[in-house]
Amino acid sequence: MTLLAWYGPWAWPAWPAFTVIDLVFGHGGFADLPYAARSAVVVVLIIVNVSAWGGLAFGAMWMVGRMRRFGVR
Numbered sequence: 115m116t117l118l119a120w121y122g123p124w125a126w127p128a129w130p131a132f133t134v135i136d137l138v139f140g141h142g143g144f145a146d147l148p149y150a151a152r153s154a155v156v157v158v159l160i161i162v163n164v165s166a167w168g169g170l171a172f173g174a175m176w177m178v179g180r181m182r183r184f185g186v187r
Contacts, residue, residue: 130166131159
């Protein structure tokens with residue numbers, strides 16, 4: 115999903131990272147950071163994005179497993 119956000123024409127795969135940017139920096143604070151700080155923030159945003167989508171996939175697989183265990187089809 116992170117690769118789709120970087121190289122695809124869509125913005126929706128990066129919504130976890132965009133949400134963090136909006137909450138932490140508001141409007142326009144990210145561009146004012148020095149290069150090293152922006153690089154560190156991008157690494158953290160990649161971790162946030164991968165973790166959010168991984169958690170969503172894990173939760174979906176867990177729910178399917180629970181539904182199968184209880185006989186829901």
